[in-house]
Amino acid sequence: MATLLQKSKVMKIAGLSLVVLLAACSSDQRYKRQVSGDQSYLDAPPLKVLNIPAGMILPLQNGEYNIPATASTGAVGKDLDIRPPVQALALLTGSRVENSANSSKLLLENTPEYSKLWSQVNNLLAEKGYKVSHKDDAAQTLTTDWIIWQRADENVPYQGRYRVSVTDQDYQIALSVSNEGLKHGEKVITNPVDIQRYNVIMLNKLASGLSLQQEAASLSSAKNSGALTVQSGSDNTGLPQIIVRAPYNIVWSRLPHALENIGMNVTDRTRSTGAIEVTYQGRNPSDWEALGVEAPPLSEKNYKLQVGDLDNRSSLQFISEKGKPLTQSENDQMVSVLEAVFSQSKEK
Numbered sequence: 001m002a003t004l005l006q007k008s009k010v011m012k013i014a015g016l017s018l019v020v021l022l023a024a025c026s027s028d029q030r031y032k033r034q035v036s037g038d039q040s041y042l043d044a045p046p047l048k049v050l051n052i053p054a055g056m057i058l059p060l061q062n063g064e065y066n067i068p069a070t071a072s073t074g075a076v077g078k079d080l081d082i083r084p085p086v087q088a089l090a091l092l093t094g095s096r097v098e099n100s101a102n103s104s105k106l107l108l109e110n111t112p113e114y115s116k117l118w119s120q121v122n123n124l125l126a127e128k129g130y131k132v133s134h135k136d137d138a139a140q141t142l143t144t145d146w147i148i149w150q151r152a153d154e155n156v157p158y159q160g161r162y163r164v165s166v167t168d169q170d171y172q173i174a175l176s177v178s179n180e181g182l183k184h185g186e187k188v189i190t191n192p193v194d195i196q197r198y199n200v201i202m203l204n205k206l207a208s209g210l211s212l213q214q215e216a217a218s219l220s221s222a223k224n225s226g227a228l229t230v231q232s233g234s235d236n237t238g239l240p241q242i243i244v245r246a247p248y249n250i251v252w253s254r255l256p257h258a259l260e261n262i263g264m265n266v267t268d269r270t271r272s273t274g275a276i277e278v279t280y281q282g283r284n285p286s287d288w289e290a291l292g293v294e295a296p297p298l299s300e301k302n303y304k305l306q307v308g309d310l311d312n313r314s315s316l317q318f319i320s321e322k323g324k325p326l327t328q329s330e331n332d333q334m335v336s337v338l339e340a341v342f343s344q345s346k347e348k
Contacts, residue, residue, distance in 0.1 A: 093309075104203040105174050105178075143164075164176070179199055227344075232335045240326060240328045280300050292342065293340045
C-alpha cells in the first residue's frame with residue numbers, strides 16, 4: 001500500500017512538472033525567431049595558412065578559388081533573428097514604396113483621389129486608437145505617442161513613436177513614416193533592422209486602412225453609377241480586348257457582381273495588379289434570354305481577367321489557362337454580354 005502511494009505521488013509530481021514545462025514552452029516565443037539544430041559549426045577552428053614542406057613544388061595558382069578572410073560582426077547562433085523582413089505593401093491605386101534605414105514612404109499619384117489624404121490619415125489614426133502627441137496641420141505632419149505592437153513572435157512587445165507626414169512632390173504625394181523612438185520593454189532599440197521593421201509595420205497599418213476606405217468609396221461610387229458603355233478594342237500588340245468607358249475604381253468594384261451574373265465565379269482577385277481569376281460555369285438559356293443576349297461561345301473552364309487602368313476608361317482582357325486571349329469573335333460576344341449586365345440597374 002505504501003509503495004502504491006509513493007508511486008502515485010511520483011506520477012503526480014512528474015505530471016505537474018510536465019504541465020509546467022509545456023506552459024513555459026507555449027509562452028516562450030523565441031523559437032519563432034531563433035535558428036534550431038546543431039550549432040557546433042560556431043566552434044569550428046578558423047582557416048590556417050597552408051604550410052608547404054621544403055622542396056615541394058605546388059601547381060601554379062591564380063587565386064580564383066581563394067577564400068578571403070573576413071571579420072564577421074553580425075549576430076550568430078541563437079542571437080540571429082531568422083524572421084524574414086517585413087515588406088511594405090503598395091495597396092493603394094497607383095502607389096509604390098520606398099524604404100531607408102530610418103523611414104518608409106508610400107508614393108502616390110498626385111490626383112484628386114488623394115486630395116484629402118491628410119484628413120484621411122488623421123481619421124484613421126483616431127479609429128485605431130493611436131494617440132498623437134504633436135500635430136501641425138499646416139505642414140501636414142504629426143508625431144504619435146507610444147504605440148504598443150502586440151505580436152505573436154515576441155515575448156515582450158516593442159513600443160514605437162512615429163513621425164507621420166504627407167508632402168507634395170511634384171506629380172507625387174508621399175506618405176512618410178519615420179522613427180521617433182523604439183523600445184523593447186525598457187531597452188532603447190537602435191538596431192536599424194528593428195527600426196525599419198516597425199516603421200514598415202506602421203506604414204502597412206496606414207496603407208491597409210486607407211485601402212479599405214478607398215474600397216468603400218469605390219463601392220459607394222459604383223452603387224450610384226448607372227449603365228456603362230462597353231466597346232471592342234485591342235491592345236498595343238493588336239490582340240482583342242474590351243474597353244469599358246468608366247474609371248478603374250468603378251469598373252473594379254462592379255466587376256464581381258457583373259461576372260457573377262454571366263456565370264463566372266471569382267476565385268481570386270488582386271486590385272494592385274488588376275488580376276482576377278474566374279471559373280466560367282455557364283448559365284441557363286432562360287438567363288441569357290432575360291439578359292437579351294446570346295450565350296458567349298466560351299468553354300466552361302478557368303480564365304484570367306486582366307483589368308487595365310486607362311485614366312477615364314478601363315480595359316478588360318480574358319485569357320485562357322493556356323495563356324491565350326479570346327479570339328476577336330469571342331471578344332465581340334463578351335462585349336455584348338458585359339454591356340447587358342452593366343446596363344442593368346445599379347449594383348446590389
